[in-house]
Amino acid sequence: MGSGHSHASTGHSEPTADAIAARRKANRILAAVLVPLTLLTLAGMAMLWPSGSKEGISLASPYSAAPGVTFDTGKIQSVVEESCMQGSAASGPASDTTGQPAPQGSECMFASTQPDQGGSPVKVVINPEVAKSHGVKPGDQIRYLNLSNAQGAAASQGSPAYIFVDFVRTLPIVVLALLYALVVIVVARWRGLRALLGLVGAYFVLAGFMLPGLVEGKSPILLALVGSTVIMIGVLYFAHGFSARTSTALLGTMFGLGITAMLAAWATDAANLAGVGSHDATTLINTSANISISGVILCGLIISGLGVLNDVTITQSSAVWELYELAPGTGARKLFTSAMRIGRDHIASTVYTIAFAYAGAALPILIIVMLYNRPLGDTLTSAELSEEVIRTLVGSIGLVLAIPVTTLIAVLVVKATGIRPVAQAAARSGETLERRAPEINPDDVEDTGALAAAAEARRSRRATLEGAEAGTREDPDPAAVPETRRGRRADRG
Template sequence: MGHSHLPSPGAPTRAALAARRRANRLLAWILVPLGLLAFAGMVALWPSGEPGDITVADPYATADGVSIDTGAVQRVVEEDCPSSVALTEAGAQAPQCQVAYTLPPGGGESLPVEVPPEVAKTNAVEPGDTIRYLNLQNVMVDNGAPPYIFMDFVRSVPIAALAVLYAGVVIAVARWRGLRALIGLGGAYAVLAGFILPGLVEGKPPLLLGLVGSSVIMIGVLYFAHGFSARTSTALLGTLFGLAITAGLAAWATDAAHLIGVDNENAYTLINASDQLSISGIILCGLIISGLGVLNDVTITQSSAVWEMYELAPGASAKRLFAGAMRVGRDHIASTVYTIAFAYAGAALPVLILVSLYDRTLMETLTSGELAEEVIRTLVGSIGLVLAIPVTTAVAVLVVKAVGLTGARTGSGDEGTGDGYGAAGSGMTGGSNVNVMPSSRTTGR
């Protein structure tokens, strides 16, 4: 009767732990210089904090005597517009508009807040909503202007509730690693807000800003969330390779496709704000940053796949390991291509609807100024992550074979986890493990 000689999942042996340490030393020779180079670049490019002569009109700035108040909507009615009170007093027919009677923050009588037609058309303002409105009462002159004008909704409660729910779900499912990932995300946004954005405002080289900032972010979040291990280091190498490919393609595409941002209202505002701002540079930096999350996802998966396969079957050849891990990688490629494309399509849905109504061919639509940036972002990000998968897999295979990881797991091996990964912690499916295993069955005699 046949029986399996596959190692049973258990704690790694002393030999396996020693092999992992050798792998870490091998990878450190490559990653430490790259990390030092990234941090040196960050120091050299660090913004001075002086934005220069850039001035942008604040849409929330108010004149003396004008305030932006917050209140709770009591009722919403269709009646004569407060802005047409002069017509009403003259006996003329005043136009109708939506008026939200809102309780001011200090209490008292409800104030008639006039809702603009574009907001009223959506019927979004309802009793119980908290809104912001412009209070012109103290500067009113007899010009027919309404004293209270709707500005925006207060969305603090639903956004805070979703954020708490998201954090709770992540921590409940991923536990300590999920908490570390959330903290790492906060650090990533700190780098974005404190280094990349001010650097772009001051006219620093956008390609270097994107590469250096993204590299520092990936070094931080990968090691913080996944721990210091050969698996994480292998994933980081693949991620940095993907970043380099993405940056090179983004630099070429931004210039070749003439992405200058004049079709974007916010970019147009920045163009007029200062001559030192490069909108093409900002777009280039955005193309590099936009694919970081998915790139991190695919590289850590490929690295863990190779290590798990080899620890479960130490006799597997490099060719067998690479082919098996690439089966996982190809499935991942298929899903992440959809992820990127649909994420950008969802974000640009109003623009897609608008351009679909134009009388233009599909090619003209996709290459128009309104959509070109989204199309190129999808293509550049997808190419970078697809190429990162075989590179990460190859690096992982080379490392595990170079350190001679034999006898990786036994059922009664020495206690310890080495790099913090168990057999069940790699995200691999049982089917993948079985498919890539070399034949190790013998027949009892």
């Protein structure tokens, strides 16, 4: 497709002048619709742009420290389990994660850690949750709270001087990110690189426009629609190029976003999604009076389906163009039916994709709910799972409806461009050659070799005409064409 999607057939030849003119006409048709929508979206973004003020927000960061307290990093050298009292002899009796002294006789896990800033190893107490679930081992990089220089009487209250906070995951995440970028660029080449850069741009829209807008209490549905549309305009054109296929996919994506937004707005209110089952939502409720948890959930329902929606619309648009350019004589109804056969396969796979993606993200919640031994209906409609269930259903409905709409738009555009069927042109060309070919009377030709050559030429022209009318059939072997009467006469001669 020029500079568009990559679902192109490798057997395509260079586009003809008619095809190029038709694509330009398609771009003009789509631009007449998309340019006003884009300008309207940008105007909405300017009106909704957040001020950046955090007035009235009260949120105590868990990573803020009191005077004299620091967050340090280090490498574990050894791990021991010993009495909580003995293990913290250097810094007073050890305490649990609530700050209360641990019961006498209980066992605690301690990690002898070499600080990254230098100095002697320190004994870091490991949280019981980490010790039971994952544990720590020599060689792990950890981040810990250093209370040794804290002001006050922390040590006299029985608190340990060094408390485990988290693992340092910088290296594995950087390695995975580089590997991902390398694989995408090697396989998809420049288009893959553009997609990665588009992802960076989408992050800035999300972090600089949508999240601050939610904090300031702006309309969540408008923030989601405007922000998602801006993201899709950027990533689609940047990754797939400016073409009629991409523009068609963008129109289908906008339709899918609109359907998803309406369903999400209704479902959020009808199902009373208030985020009461989430610790993070409870934290946000107490942070600012401007933040609406229902609005945050609504915005999340719309954003969550962007990736899959983009995938199905660009694929359907490209499928219509490929089918039409392979058989330009195909009628609109048959073209739509053929493309929808591809779309139905895509629907089946993407429904599973969304469902399993959300199930994997909510796996700890699923296990907890399973252990409650509640009925299935109560489980799926509980506060813990209802948001994930509604997100799956809303996103699936939006993308399923976007497929036939995108297909219909693509069919209307390609038929409106008026690409001249190549097979018909070839057939007309063959008919002209047939009409121009002179009739040869064998009685007028003394040279039987010339007569045989003329018969062979006529058979070749007929084979060309038949191949053009068939559309995709290759030119037949002249030896397989039945002999004409004149050919037999030439052979006898």
